[in-house]
Amino acid sequence: MIPYGRQNINQSDIDAVLEVLKSDYLTQGPAIPAFEAAVAAKIDASYVTAVNSATSALHISVTALGLGPGDILWTSPITFVASANCARYCGADVDFVDIDPDTFNMCPQALESKLKLAEQVGKLPKVIVPVHMCGQSPNMRRISVLARTYGVKIVEDASHAIGALYDGSPVGSSRYSDITVFSFHPVKIVTSGEGGAAATNDPEIAARLSLLRSHGITRDSDQMTGPSDGPWYYQQIELGWNYRITDIQAALGHSQLNRLEQFVEQRNALAVTYDQLLEKSDVVLPGRNPLARSSFHLYVIRLPEADATRHRKVFEALQASGVGANVHYIPVHLQPYYQRLGFGPGDFPTSEDYYKRAISIPLYPDLTEQQQEHVAKSLDNALAF
Numbered sequence: 001m002i003p004y005g006r007q008n009i010n011q012s013d014i015d016a017v018l019e020v021l022k023s024d025y026l027t028q029g030p031a032i033p034a035f036e037a038a039v040a041a042k043i044d045a046s047y048v049t050a051v052n053s054a055t056s057a058l059h060i061s062v063t064a065l066g067l068g069p070g071d072i073l074w075t076s077p078i079t080f081v082a083s084a085n086c087a088r089y090c091g092a093d094v095d096f097v098d099i100d101p102d103t104f105n106m107c108p109q110a111l112e113s114k115l116k117l118a119e120q121v122g123k124l125p126k127v128i129v130p131v132h133m134c135g136q137s138p139n140m141r142r143i144s145v146l147a148r149t150y151g152v153k154i155v156e157d158a159s160h161a162i163g164a165l166y167d168g169s170p171v172g173s174s175r176y177s178d179i180t181v182f183s184f185h186p187v188k189i190v191t192s193g194e195g196g197a198a199a200t201n202d203p204e205i206a207a208r209l210s211l212l213r214s215h216g217i218t219r220d221s222d223q224m225t226g227p228s229d230g231p232w233y234y235q236q237i238e239l240g241w242n243y244r245i246t247d248i249q250a251a252l253g254h255s256q257l258n259r260l261e262q263f264v265e266q267r268n269a270l271a272v273t274y275d276q277l278l279e280k281s282d283v284v285l286p287g288r289n290p291l292a293r294s295s296f297h298l299y300v301i302r303l304p305e306a307d308a309t310r311h312r313k314v315f316e317a318l319q320a321s322g323v324g325a326n327v328h329y330i331p332v333h334l335q336p337y338y339q340r341l342g343f344g345p346g347d348f349p350t351s352e353d354y355y356k357r358a359i360s361i362p363l364y365p366d367l368t369e370q371q372q373e374h375v376a377k378s379l380d381n382a383l384a385f
């Protein structure tokens with residue numbers, strides 16, 4: 001089976017991990033700040049806090065922005081559940097903004113009308129989480145103007161998008177947001193096994209992120225409420241968690257980061273090959289935002305019509321021919337947990353239409369042209385029924 005995504009591990013990655021295993025620190029050592037500095041340099045961010053997952057990064061990010069009970073977070077339904085769950089961890093409420101049908105990202109027009117209505121009824125969100133679906137930036141220019149107008153903070157969920165560009169800047173430079181979050185899960189662009197990071201240009205937010213990553217504990221006397229008792233002393237000044245990444249993971253992530261441009265170039269080239277192979281197929285190819293260079297975490301094709309039965313048949317036929325397709329994502333508001341909170345079918349029609357049509361086909365740096373041809377032929381065969 002050709003998987004939909006897969007990591008690329010070379011000898012340098014293995015050597016980097018072995019070096020940490022033979023060193024004094026498996027965690028809380030020097031590989032972590034080195035990794036953070038390397039990520040910051042790649043994405044042109046002032047501060048990067050590496051953690052054990054993007055889920056943790058989202059949680060500490062919205063906490064650092066003050067999200068809590070009584071507050072509301074908005075994201076789009078076509079994302080992994082973590083983009084919404086981070087609000088629930090803080091006791092905040094979640095609502096959704098429907099997607100743009102071509103890019104699958106948060107639709108700025110839908111955001112604008114929803115903000116207008118929310119202001120009228122006094123229910124503006126505190127934080128919005130635009131998702132870089134498939135590795136392509138949302139329309140951050142418009143989203144950030146709207147956020148500023150309504151006094152809303154922005155956390156970009158760029159879990160798919162390290163190495164991507166938007167409007168001439170690396171995704172993560174947070175030109176249009178307060179914080180940008182990345183994932184280093186093995187199916188993503190670069191991996192640390194499990195891992196994530198939160199990037200910001202605000203020194204106060206950065207300080208809170210690093211506190212919250214490790215129990216809310218500080219050893220910095222400037223942050224303490226009073227004088228230190230001695231060299232052993234630390235203070236817990238907030239409630240945080242243990243979301244630390246290990247040096248083993250950080251070393252792997254750092255080594256992978258050296259191939260970031262290569263991975264993104266390979267993914268873009270593979271996407272162009274799919275564009276050509278599927279040009280005449282009875283599917284809708286992924287839409288491109290001219291302001292963005294996608295990192296192409298995913299290549300999502302859509303069936304011409306929303307037809308749940310046909311969708312399933314095409315998907316099963318692909319799997320039967322050894323093509324490990326996937327669907328990204330089941331609309332979050334249709335998950336039983338979110339339906340119990342009051343959401344239901346019909347709430348976000350563009351997302352629901354997308355879900356009945358979308359199939360992610362395999363895309364990862366080591367995918368060969370023959371495999372791509374097999375995927376394209378299998379898709380055409382599956383569509384012929």
Ligand SMILES: *Cc1c(COP(=O)(O)O)cnc(C)c1O
Binds near residue numbers: 053054
């Ligand atoms: C993968 C992913 C996450 C969660 O990442 P983890 O590192 O697995 O916690 C969050 N949001 C999106 C959009 C993702 O794709």
